[in-house]
Amino acid sequence: MALRVGVIGTGAIGEEHIRRIQFKLVGAEIVAVTDVNLERAAEVIKDIPGARVEKTGQAVIEAADVDAIVVTSWGATHEEYVLGSIAAGKPVFCEKPLATTAAGAKRIVDAEMAAGKKLVQVGFMRRYDSGYRMLKEVVDNGSIGDSLIVHCAHRNPEVGESYMTDMAIHDTVIHEIDVIRWLLNDDYVSAQVLMPKKTKNAFSHLSDPQIVLLETAEGRRVDVEVFVNAKYGYDIQCEVVGEEGIARLPEPQSVVMRKDAKYGTNILMDWKKRFIDSYDVELQEWIDSTAKGEVDGPTSWDGYRAAVTADACVKAQTSGAIEAIPAEPKPDFYK
Numbered sequence: 001m002a003l004r005v006g007v008i009g010t011g012a013i014g015e016e017h018i019r020r021i022q023f024k025l026v027g028a029e030i031v032a033v034t035d036v037n038l039e040r041a042a043e044v045i046k047d048i049p050g051a052r053v054e055k056t057g058q059a060v061i062e063a064a065d066v067d068a069i070v071v072t073s074w075g076a077t078h079e080e081y082v083l084g085s086i087a088a089g090k091p092v093f094c095e096k097p098l099a100t101t102a103a104g105a106k107r108i109v110d111a112e113m114a115a116g117k118k119l120v121q122v123g124f125m126r127r128y129d130s131g132y133r134m135l136k137e138v139v140d141n142g143s144i145g146d147s148l149i150v151h152c153a154h155r156n157p158e159v160g161e162s163y164m165t166d167m168a169i170h171d172t173v174i175h176e177i178d179v180i181r182w183l184l185n186d187d188y189v190s191a192q193v194l195m196p197k198k199t200k201n202a203f204s205h206l207s208d209p210q211i212v213l214l215e216t217a218e219g220r221r222v223d224v225e226v227f228v229n230a231k232y233g234y235d236i237q238c239e240v241v242g243e244e245g246i247a248r249l250p251e252p253q254s255v256v257m258r259k260d261a262k263y264g265t266n267i268l269m270d271w272k273k274r275f276i277d278s279y280d281v282e283l284q285e286w287i288d289s290t291a292k293g294e295v296d297g298p299t300s301w302d303g304y305r306a307a308v309t310a311d312a313c314v315k316a317q318t319s320g321a322i323e324a325i326p327a328e329p330k331p332d333f334y335k
C-alpha cells in the first residue's frame, strides 16, 4: 500500500514536494495538506483526487489516514510540528532548518530519544546531489590528500523583505553547515562572521553579503560567502583545497553556446532547479525507508548539530568575535 502523506505548509517548496510525491515518485500519495493560508492549500491540491485540506497542522498529524508527515512551513514553525509528529508516533520529513535555535532542535532530539524510535529526517538535500557526492568520493578516497581548506559561496539573486540578517545563517548557510560537516566527516569548533561593505541592492535592515568562517575539530578552515542579493543568478560554489590538489563541485550541466559574439553557458536563477534531482532522490529514499520503518537520511542529531553551529554564527554576527561551538559526543541512539 502507498505511504499516505500529510503536508504542513503549501508554499514554494511545499508545492514542489507535493507534486513530486504525487506525480513523479513512487510508493506514496498525498492525502491531506494544510497551510495558514487555506485558500493556497486548496489551490495546490486541486488536481489531486482524494487529497483534502485540514484546518491545522495538528489535524494533519492526528488524521487516522495519514501515515507520515512532511513539514514545509516557515522555519520557526518546524519545531512544533516535528514534536507533534513524534508525540503521535509518526515519521516526519522536516525541511531545513530542523529548528531555528539549538535549544529547539535539542527538544526534538530529546523527544525522539524518549520515544525510543528514530522518526525524523531533515531536508538537507545537498547530501543527495550527484555533484556533492562526486566531490565527497574524491575527498574520501584521498585523491587530493587530506583536506585543509574549503571555500564556499552561496548566492541567491534576491530575497524578499521578510528575510532578516540571521536568516542568512539558519535559512541559507545552514546548507553549507550541514553539507561540509558531512563532506569532511568533521565537526565545527568555532565560528566568526565578517560583514563586508553592504550591497545597495539589499533592504536596509539586511546585512548582505556576509562571510562566515568556521574552524573544525581537525583544524580545517571553511569560509562561506553568503550573498542573497547577488542579482546575476543562483550560484553555489564549493572548492576543497587538499594537500595534493584541489577539488571543485561540478557546475550544473548546461549547453555551451557561441552567440552574439559571446561564448558561455546560462546561470540558473532559481533554487528550485539547482537541486531538482537531489530533491527527487532524497524524497524517494525517504518514502522507501519510511515504508520499512527506518530513517536512512540526515537525522535530528544532524539537524541539532547544524543548529548549534548556526546559533554560534548568529551570536558572532553581532559580537564580531570568534564564538566557540561546544563539542558533544553523538548518542548511541543516532549511531
Ligand SMILES: NC(=O)c1ccc[n+]([C@@H]2O[C@H](COP(=O)([O-])OP(=O)(O)OC[C@H]3O[C@@H](n4cnc5c(N)ncnc54)[C@H](O)[C@@H]3O)[C@@H](O)[C@H]2O)c1
Residues within 6 Å of the ligand: 008, 009, 010, 011, 012, 013, 014, 034, 035, 036, 037, 040, 057, 072, 073, 074, 075, 077, 095, 096, 097, 123, 124, 125, 171, 271, 275
Ligand atoms: N531544502 C531546500 O533547498 C529548501 C528550499 C526552499 C525552502 N526550504 C525550507 O522550506 C521551508 C519553507 O520555505 P518556502 O520557500 O516554501 O517558504 P514559503 O513562504 O514559500 O512557504 C511557507 C508556507 O508555510 C506556510 N506557513 C507558515 N506558518 C505556518 C504554520 N504555522 N502552519 C502551516 N503553514 C504555515 C505559509 O503560509 C507558506 O505558504 C523553510 O523552512 C525553508 O528554509 C528548503
Ligand SMILES: O[C@H]1[C@H](O)[C@@H](O)[C@H](O)[C@@H](O)[C@H]1O
Residues within 6 Å of the ligand: 156, 171, 172, 175, 228, 271
Ligand atoms: O530556503 C531557501 C533555500 O534553502 C535555498 O536553497 C537557499 O539558497 C535560500 O537562501 C533559502 O532562503
